[in-house]
Amino acid sequence: MAKPTGTFHDALTGETIERELTDEEIAALPQPSDLPSPE
Amino acid sequence: MAIKTFTTGEVLTASDTNTYLANSGLVYVTSATIGSAVSSVTVSNCFTSTYNGYFVTVHGGTSTTADENVSLQLTVGGTASTTGYYGTTLYTVFGSVLSTQSVSNGTTMTYAGGLDSRVLLQLQIFNPAVATSTTMVGPFIRQILSGTTSYIHRVNTAYDGFKITPTSGTLTGGTITVYGYRNA
Numbered sequence: 001m002a003k004p005t006g007t008f009h010d011a012l013t014g015e016t017i018e019r020e021l022t023d024e025e026i027a028a029l030p031q032p033s034d035l036p037s038p039e
Numbered sequence: 040m041a042i043k044t045f046t047t048g049e050v051l052t053a054s055d056t057n058t059y060l061a062n063s064g065l066v067y068v069t070s071a072t073i074g075s076a077v078s079s080v081t082v083s084n085c086f087t088s089t090y091n092g093y094f095v096t097v098h099g100g101t102s103t104t105a106d107e108n109v110s111l112q113l114t115v116g117g118t119a120s121t122t123g124y125y126g127t128t129l130y131t132v133f134g135s136v137l138s139t140q141s142v143s144n145g146t147t148m149t150y151a152g153g154l155d156s157r158v159l160l161q162l163q164i165f166n167p168a169v170a171t172s173t174t175m176v177g178p179f180i181r182q183i184l185s186g187t188t189s190y191i192h193r194v195n196t197a198y199d200g201f202k203i204t205p206t207s208g209t210l211t212g213g214t215i216t217v218y219g220y221r222n223a
Contacts, residue, residue, distance in 0.1 A: 004078035004209070008117065009071030011200070011217070012084040018074035028121060029078060030110050030147065032207040 004029070065094065068217040073100050073158075076209040082217065083117050083200035086168040090219030093167065095201070097158040100213020104154055106182035107206040111151035111160075111175070113167055113198035121146045123194040128179050130186025142190075147204075150188045153181030154205055158213060167198045 003020040010016075021029075043059055045051065069085050086093060112119035128140040128150040142149055152160025162177040172193045179188040203215070 005074065005076065006079040006081060007071065007074040007077045009069070009080070009082045009215075010084055011069035011071075011082065014069070016071050016074075018077060021078060025079070028119065028146075030108075030149070030204055030206045033108060 062221070064221055066090070066219045066221050068093070068219050070214050070216040073097075073210050073213045073215065075211050076103075077211070078209055079202055079204040080210065080215060081114055081117055081119075081200060081202040082215055083114060085201075085217045086164075086199050088168055089222075091166055091169075091222060092220035093164045094218045094220070095160065095162045095164060096216050096218075097152070097160045097203075098214050098216065100157050101211050102154045102157055102205055102208055103211075104205060104208030105156050107154045107208070108150055108181070109152035109154060109158055109160055110147040110149050110204050110206065111162070112147050112202045112204075113173060113192055113194075114200040114202050115196065115198045117200070119147075119202050120192065120194055120196070120198065123192050124148050124190055125193055126150070126175075126188065126190030128186060128188040130179055130184045132184045137186075144193075148175060148188075148190045148192070150179050151175070151190075151203065152177075153179060153184075154208075155180075155182040158203070158205070158210060160203065164201070167201075170195050170197045173198065 124145040159180045176189045
């Protein structure tokens with residue numbers, strides 16, 4: 001299964017690249033949350 | 040010089056024109072186009088000592104998830120800070136009563152923005168590029184709710200960028216734009 005990708009923009013160079021996330025970056029992705037329930 | 044009052048008959052020099060036309064309060068810093076089916080977007084080298092305050096906004100694009108949170112982390116050299124986020128988010132699911140989400144020493148600014156099949160994020164960020172805490176405030180809007188969000192990142196490090204991540208799904212297209220509040 002392909003790894004997820006991310007967009008990386010450098011404001012100094014103006015360059016924007018898209019690359020696969022590292023294992024560490026993948027581990028840091030947020031997990032889906034429950035929708036807030038109306039009170 | 041921030042402000043100059045011209046008088047009738049006074050010569051408008053090229054120098055004055057170049058200086059004062061650029062003296063807007065809100066100054067464009069950079070913009071990034073979000074890629075195709077990406078899980079996160081990192082904007083680096085957009086926070087500097089030039090400005091104390093910034094406005095970050097996202098326009099256009101799509102998300103595979105219709106309704107969720109969009110989180111934000113401060114970054115330096117492309118690496119995200121994963122500690123020290125304290126914040127309170129007040130919101131109402133439309134037609135319901137006020138709810139609160141409060142986070143103490145979280146790994147991210149969980150409620151930085153939301154999704155409505157695209158990213159909804161309009162944040163003000165103050166003092167990210169100095170080695171003090173950083174504050175972040177703005178609306179918190181998702182497809183099914185709206186409210187306000189305010190966070191302090193209590194890590195005394197200077198950051199040069201930020202990373203936004205939808206809680207689930209991917210993003211395609213759209214533009215992130217960063218503006219600076221001119222100091223003087």
